[in-house]
Amino acid sequence: MKKILLVLILATGLLQTSCSEDLVFNSTATNAAEVYVAGQKDSQACYWKNNQPNTLDSGGYSGTMANKVIVANSNVYVLGIGVGTTVLETVPMFWKNGVFTNLKTSLSTNEEQVVSITDMEIIGNDVYFVGYTKKPIITFDDYTLAYWKNGVKTSVRNYGSHVHNLPKIKVLNSNVYITASGSGNETINGYYANSVFNEIPNAIINGLAVSNNEAFAYGVLNNTGYYKNINTNSETSLPAPINGITKMYFANDMYLTNGSNTIYKNSVVFDNSQPELGGIVDFKIQNNGAYKITQAALGDGYSSYLIVNGVETMHINDSDGTFMSVFVVQN
Template identity: 40%
Template structure:
């Protein structure tokens, strides 16, 4: 109890003394906004510059991803129902849409929504649907653009891949499975056309650099991380990093997280431990923002900006899931 009180008092001091903009080494005079998606008081919530907002209809749920586009705020979330099914929720500027209700049809119901991407005013979701009449664990890999569904594959055996989606120059990139020729391959769809990976390669996600798409992940046989430019085909292998779980290009720097550690240009800048492990991170204009779970056995979640704790919440009050940073 005493440790918790000390931590709380310390957090209050931090919040009072450390304005986020004061900690940022900005290349412009414009301020930044930091958004966090998560849970507060058992309700899906988000924070903007440390101020919390509960999301309508999010009781018992959580916010998992947050995006800002054209000054509009988009939040993806979910909640577990009593029948052990998951309900997927989406808020645009605080207005709730139940994605199960919106996307379910008599022939296919939503099994999972695994990612969201927003480009301009277009909102994309990717996930899996299932025929409720068929008992076999066979699913469709699909995505929706502004509610319009596109099916990528009709015969996916029980989905284990958290499919990801990225858009650039009207080209849709999606990580997922293909069941062509009665074999199941892991790879990437480019405008609905599948490209298979080499055996043992696991794709984790996609990112952008100079308007080009990079895919990244892990080569299991060699236990090395990698990333690949989808336009040129050039692939970079990181022999000392076992997996690329998140990749960010910022100015001339390359940031990689392997699930435990964070590296900048192959030099480790953060290492998880029993008392501190990262949840998510962003690098923007030579500044690093990290969400961490800290304390004895993870008693609180914290936001660090350039190694300074600027905000935290105890796990009995909520948790942080992901963040995004916007340069105004």
Template identity: 35%
Template sequence: MKKLLLPFLVLILSLFNSCSNDLDTNEVTEKNTPQSYDVYVAGRENSKACFWKNNVKTDLTNGDNLLPIEIKVENNNIYVTGSLGINPVSYKSIQYFWKNNVKTEIKQYLSIQNNVQYDITGFAVNNGDIYFAGYVENPIPASSLERYELCYWKNGVKTLLRKGQFIPSAEGVFINGSDVYVSALVVDNNQNIDRGYFKNTTYNSLNNPDYVFNFAKNNNGLHILYKKNSKYYSKNITTNTETLIGDYTASLPFYGKIVSDKSTNDLYTTYYGNGISYFKNNTVINPTFSALPFIQDLFVLNNNIYMIKYNTQNSTYNGKVFINGVESQNINSLQNGTINYTGTFNSIHVVEN
């Protein structure tokens, strides 16, 4: 499938929806008249990292036994991050990345010395510039109070955000104009934990929510997602306004994700990797178009919803890609180790032509 000709898809959807309410029981499913879209899915097949563009697979160079985490496409350049992790749902540490299928080791790219602790978990691309965020251990600290450094890197050049005795973490990195935002967990030298975000090198507390996640931007402002008191909240950093999204019922609430639809200003929130529902703004949506229970990833463009759903049972992984509730791609694989499936769908990104 070279292109997804969505006018034809909308016709199919209209027939489908006339017979069923399975797309979303709580959401109006009218779509804009779409143009042509390229759909990119990162995952692996036969235990080899790869990506698909409109169902056409490309194996990633030297990707044997590696796990893709995230795929982004900008100006016809394709970026994929990858890890040594075996869990297709929750592993987020970045050890490698590919730009147009050229593989680079993250430690080498960021000039991280051997035999030090580090964890790189934030990734962004903006106008061809590549950003990473995370922490790294200083091999020769001035004192034990400066052992760990929370940082972001632009094209491999490090910017220090904070030093400390205890390990911090970065969740998301987002570029807004000339400003760099990093959502983070920070720990002071008295072991007090706080969560918030950096704007450039200035820290802004969110009054210590339970977890902090990523950023999404629309015409109303820049939003950050976090969880407190078992509920999702977002904060519009531009207007300093907090919004309750809804109850957060997942038992292991570590991987929230918020995305925006630039054409409508709607915000979509999901429990990234293990949610069974998602929010459109603050309305919960329970997709019933598939028996697969879990949402691995979600992308929204021009009011069209692109979703990876999956299930794992009886040592088998079954994953599918849906466009407005219509299946467009699927993969099945078996376990190779405790939770290591030989084939998975992990991340989705869509580009309008």
């Protein structure tokens, strides 16, 4: 569990910012979509809508950062973190239409304290979170993987003293899928389907994706890109250069990236624009257009870029903030 906290704090710490004029917008790229980007600006969690920043309430915490944004039914949902009262404590945070909720406070009980929320999913008006809890009244570490639907907790697995991975969640047809390991090891080598663990030996599972009525787990197997159709149990390994899948997204066709600057469509190169602007952190496809966040080295730091259909539309240097997640709503 300490590794989880350290990873989150390091991520937050890297994003501490100071004021300058390094946020750049490019208005030449036009599209018929609303584009939302989650991240951090001037040491506070923030999301941008069509390049316009919206600073989120910090709840009195420092170093807040927005990690994920989802727009559903005209509501804007944002998941993030902040630095707690000690150097090893992070506070999971949530905003709906800008209204702040401290998830550590709202989801904890006297028996189990929330220590991290690692992902969220929105289905209709239902809000799902996945993360870990710890029993605070015992002297040894005792951590449980759990998910919450509208604040109601379901325990998935009690790991005991060590939990190192950061689970993802997808919900399809009321089935809840969560990436995680069977033993709490750092490598994520399977997924839970409604709390039943399904191992994928030798794999590293990076995430989940859904298409129509099918769910997919994706990542790396034997040094090559790999995905599994959870519903049919069919498995696919992809040829080089797709030596792993870091993000997968469906928009009629299957789109994926291996973390480079390239998006593949059905395993064929679809978008490799602006390679000098670094590898892909997140991407979405809308109306056959590519929206991607990339990060490129800049001296001892890095810059984040939003690239829309091959055109840089905004960027920010890490001295001022970062971009972490993108979501697109077609007009």
